[in-house]
Amino acid sequence: MDLLGFPPIAAILDAAHALLMGLTALLEPLAGSAAAAASVVVLTLIVRAVLIPAGVAQARAEQTRSRLAPKLKALQRRYKGDPERLQRETMKLYADEKASPFAGCLPMLAQAPVVAIVYTLFLHASIAGHANALLTEQLLGVALGTSLAGAVVSGTATAATVAVFAGLLVAIAVVAEVTRRAFRPPVDDSPDASPLAGAAMARLAGALQFTTAVVAMFVPLAAALYLTVTVTWTLGQRLVLRRIYPFAPA
Template structure:
């Protein structure tokens, strides 16, 4: 593991060296943003496949509505019938999770790299690199103790929080519109008599639009380098979904996983 982290640290340093003429003291932060963009480009084919899956599931809506009517008094049979329909049509209800799952290793690499004072037995010099005044190995709590919310470091975090809040608000409004236009089976939000709520589904439908705001908490508690990954990836996801789902039926992308 130490050897692998050393190689990854070297990669980040080489990217920072290449970007130094443009970004100077913030070159390492820029390298993290570039690294995140590269990861998202690699994951993009999965995102496109997820969008195709969402479109296929949208086409099954009339059949699912019939199943809800048929099994209106038996939620277990309804759930089994929907799963059988997905299998028959070769549609995976979990395909939207794949882009997020494949990004986790990259996030944890950055988290580990900027959470340790030494890598491969040597001092981790990356911790001294900064985004403006804020060290990449620091956290919001460190910024608050060194100048407060409006101190030099605190202002960096306020900028990140503003970006996350804007993206989360965009996702929130979009998801609310989509879920209102096409209520999901088992949430009890449909107008048909057969739309009986499945255990936990109604609560999930209420919580899902708020999930984007959880990114604010993540940015506040992880090292700044990992927070940069999260902010960049979340912004990418919002733009990517808006493009991939632009020509899909309203509501088709409502349950796509944000990443």
């Protein structure tokens, strides 16, 4: 079964295609041949603006987890030999505080469908039964449907392809490094500490900041552009919200 031909999915893709084409036409007087790329940037900014309340909820959740950290550590010490009791007491603590250990996941979950739609729009020659005009659009001479990995494997990578993707990858890597330094998780290597609070997990969390750069090498240029803008926005938003919702003193 062709999922793209499934009516609800086809309708969503067709609406997204029309939106991007409309934005492209609107931005063409200003952006010229890069109008389609600019429309992806505008789409990203719109999505991130809509998700600002979710970002605020995420910042509040992080602040709550910071405030509850001493109580959680005490529970871990008290029930370290009884995982089931520890889980019950942990959930009770969150319930008493009217908080959730899963709060703040919405921004990441909400963006997944948008990334999937952008990925699909710049991967298929036809959308909802008509030609996909977005595939003819370019950024600095590189088609928005081009992926770096695909171009290298097929031998079609040009200097422009490498240069454009290199610029995006460097930008993502710089944002990832700033994020790693600014939001480095606290390390607790005490004997009764949770394994999730150790130095090894902190290093793993830091390394995960760079996974977006890896993903960007395999997706179409349009999706890589979306990822670059969204990680940059995320960093700026987190820096602002951390000032508004600071962590409790250690």
